Amino acid sequence: MGLCRWTIEVVVLMTVFSSLLPVRADEHDHKYTDKEEVVLWMNTVGPYHNRQETYKYFSLPFCVGTKKTISHYHETLGEALQGVELEFSGLDIKYTEEVMQTTYCDIELDKPKKDAFVYAIKNHYWYQMYIDDLPIWGIVGEADENGEDYYLWTYKKLEIGYNGNRIVDVNLTSEGKVKLVPNTRIPMSYSVKWKKSDVKFEDRFDKYLDPSFFQHRIHWFSIFNSFMMVIFLVGLVSMILMRTLRKDYARYSKEEEMDDMDRDLGDEYGWKQVHGDVFRPSSHPLIFSSLIGSGCQIFSVSLIVIILAMIEDLYTERGSMLSTAIFVYAATSPVNGYFGGSLYAKQGGRRWIKQMFIGAFLIPAMVCGTAFFINFIAIYYHASRAIPFGTMVAVCCICFFVILPLNLVGTILGRNLSGQPNFPCRVNAVPRPIPEKKWFMEPAVIVCLGGILPFGSIFIEMYFIFTSFWAYKIYYVYGFMMLVLVILCIVTVCVTIVCTYFLLNAEDYRWQWTSFLSAASTAVYVYMYSFYYYFFKTKFKSVDLIPKISMYKIFPRMYGLFQTSFYFGYMAVFSTALGIMCGFLPISAPLVIASLIPHKGIKPALFWQALPQIILQRFRLFSAVTETICRSLLPIPLSACLAAFSVMVVRSEESENGIQVFDSNGNAVGVSKEAGSKAIKETALSRAALFGTTAAVPSFLLALLKRAKFVQRNPMIIAPVRHVSTAIIFGLMIPVSFSVFPQFGKMKRENLEEEFQSLESNGELFYHRGL
Structure with missing residues (x-):
């Protein structure tokens, strides 16, 4: 009887998953013989x-x-x-x-x-x-x-x-x-x-793609700007936390050397005062752990689907992207159960079955609820978007016979393998009262401001994604999407680390929901951007794919109940899912920091840019010389190399396809790969000089200022001086860079390809060097 039941369940699962896989009708292998039917x-x-x-x-x-x-x-x-x-x-x-x-x-x-x-x-x-x-x-x-x-x-x-x-x-x-x-x-x-x-x-399928749109230089520059923001933000986070923690450790170490009678407990303040409350369970732990588990699953699905799309070109098959996403979501359900169940167990939750159901059906219920509402409108319109009854049954089967059992397995594993609290310090029996703090330290303010920088790192990519889905473009540059996902993760974690630290420093231990919501607020800005896109970016121009359509130059924007409901309904689903994923990302970082900060043996070198210092300490190479090299000298060649590399990546096609070459009268005489290669090298050199000098001069200037007694008495002015001097040097170096490397360069005719040798000129041809 058990074997029969097991066989039936296997058949049901195979039937459900077979409907997810993309198939082809009479064109199974896309191979034909003469006179064979083409449908x-x-x-x-x-x-x-x-x-x-x-x-x-x-x-x-x-x-x-x-x-x-x-x-x-x-x-x-x-x-x-x-x-x-x-x-x-x-x-x-x-x-x-x-x-x-x-x-x-x-x-x-x-x-x-x-x-x-x-x-x-x-x-x-x-x-x-x-x-x-x-x-x-x-x-x-x-x-x-x-x-x-x-x-x-x-x-x-x-x-x-x-x-x-x-x-x-x-x-x-x-x-x-x-x-x-x-x-x-x-x-x-x-x-x-x-x-x-x-x-x-x-x-x-290449004829349907639009490289001039997706691989435009603006797209490359947006990625580069986001990457530079990541470097700046990571450096800023490391600098702030290392300086602040060093000061705190010096104070706390001094207090530990004092006797109990000499220590003034009233002078203690900051994050050390809440180390007994920082691991206190969050309010509404059931909902919180379910959101964290769902966010981890969404992140896993996003990562896997992007990798599969990069490998398999899923955009070439109808519905394959959505089918793959559903399959991967169902297959990663144990991840949801594991993280949500273990976190709920650590927080002392007892209603784990209820938590499992909420975690398993949180995202499916949100998506199905929105689809159910839009489906009513689609049925009223007799639109093809109306979901058939058989498809609804298939989705329900996936939820109840695949997602729920796998989520149960993950929950059991999470509760048994990592569900026991292993906090480095004991949680106080009585919650510590939260003192009054400045208005900008309030959780509501932190939540509102926390999503600005993460949104700023992805909003350019949002335009390309929106255009591919709501307009008539096929998104195929999933390498860009992977880079943006990585940038989003780093920026979100960095911002939330800063928010969490200042919240704990204000002796407010309610960091869990604040961290989650400050990162999840990115979704609010994305949804607000969707309103802007709807009203200002949905006036579609005619495309070349449709003959006889050129008379319609610009079409009006989206209109009608069905399209408007579809747009804002699914944009709400997308934004909410993005917010849940972003909310999950920084939770691990505050957990690590909150676990390490109370340990007196942990030094300020906790963060990414302090990794070289950790290595130097590990091998006992740390000294004043190596510290100067890592902090002051090493960023100079790194900045120059990064600037040069970005130019070579953005303009790599010019060395393959060539650039236009002009005579002395400004007339184009042809396209030269040699000129393209030289233009790239010269531009890369100019950018290396620009950013290298911008990194070098402030470092040497600060090295001189640190010897001044005034600066030694007021070390807090070092950071403002560094930022102001960097901005001034960068502003001064831009015209210098353009004057040393002007926009138009020249080459001797004999250094170009053979086709230019027969031209009648004075021996020199000109080319546009570019930015």
Whole structure:
């Protein structure tokens, strides 16, 4: 009986997970033989400016072809959730067999059908089709300049490129403009032309990508600026904490040498006073631990999916990204249970089963609740985004038969392996009263300000992500996304370390929720940015993928109940999930710091930039000379090398593709790779000089100032002097750098490629060096 039940459960799980995997219809291996059937799938139709408001293609009174071999495409779970509705077009297409213009059906245009087409044309309806998993777009029709007469495109002219036995390119041209007049018959026709192509099968999706948008220099510069902010922030955090902790340790060490009668307990203040309360359980530990477990799972899913997308190019398959995310989320459920369950056990929680249920269903309930609300609107609109009942059942099966059991396993492991408190000091029986503090030390203020810098590190990437999802771009630069995720993690942890330290220094031990919410407040700024994007960035321009659409220069922004609800509903889900993930990130850092700070044997070298000092101490190499090298001299070549490296990375394509070369009259005479390489090297050298000098001069200036008695009596002025001098030197070095390395450089003709040797010039050609 047990074996039978186990077999049934395995079959159910295999059935559920098989629906997650992306499959292909009749194009399993994308290989064809001559005269083999090629299926043209009709997907959806809808207004161009509302990307998610889509309907079945045959919801408009189009007619279907006469061929009846296939009726419907059985979509995967990801495709069903994304509203994919593939239906057979009825057109007879065979591999490498050309078809001259052929009428495949007639539309009997009565008044209701005409009104439907007129409504679609007024709202700029366009449709999507697929051949061999390659998307094709077309416009339904167009109106005349006065908006009085409306025309329907009736001729689909297909041009298919093939390389060997594979389809590598598909293009659609809409022709045959026919005026819509009631009580007439409109013939619909198509033709197929095959042409050989040199495009490789693995490169056939490149035509849908937009490197000029995603790999623009602004994108590179945003990553570089975020990275520089990380370096600055990590250095600032290390400097503040090391200086402050050194001062505190000196005071506490002096007090430990005193007798009990000599020590004035009233003079003690700061984080040492709350070491007996810092490990006190947070308020509402059940909710807190469930959020931490869910945040850890979201972070794990994000990391794994990004890595898979970088390896497998998931964007080339319909619904594969969503299917993969669901599969990975279900598979990482033990991570949620482990972290949430262990944290709840450490805080003395007893209702662990309730905590497990909340942790397991927190994210699914949020997503399903939003989807359920939007689904009602989709059903009212008869949109293809309405989730089928079978898909709902599949999602429920995944939640109850996969996510919940795996979460239970993780919770049990977490409670038994790391659920016992191992705090370095005893928690006081009576909570310490929290003294009054300045307004900017209040948890509410810290929470509001904590998300500004993390949001500042990702908001440029948010624009690219929003544009790819809400507009008509395909996001494929997941390497950028991985870098931004790493930057977000570092910035969030650094900001929360500072917030936690100053909160503890104000003798307020309620750091758990403050740390979580200060990091999670990033989501509030992201959601506010989504409002800005909706009102100012959703005026879409026409794209080249749709022929005959150039008359519509700019489309209006999103409108309508369905699209607006879809946008703000799922943006709320995205922002909340991002906030929960960000809230999890810094919790481990305050736990480590709170565990180490009360130990008198731990020195200030606790943080990332102090790692060289730890190594030097470990091998007994620490001295005044090595300290000067690590703190003052080493940053100079590192800053110069980093600046030069960033230039080489951002402009690496110029050495491969070349840059334009000009004669003395300013006329372009060609493209040279040699000039591109030289421009990159000179620009890298100028940036190395700029940032290296900016790092060197303040260091030498401070080395001289530290000898002054005034500075020795007032050491607090060293940090302001360093920042002010750095800003001044940087401002002065910019014009010097541009004067030493002007924007236009020159090369002798004999140092360029052979094609420039025959030019009639005075022996020198010019090129734009760039920034």
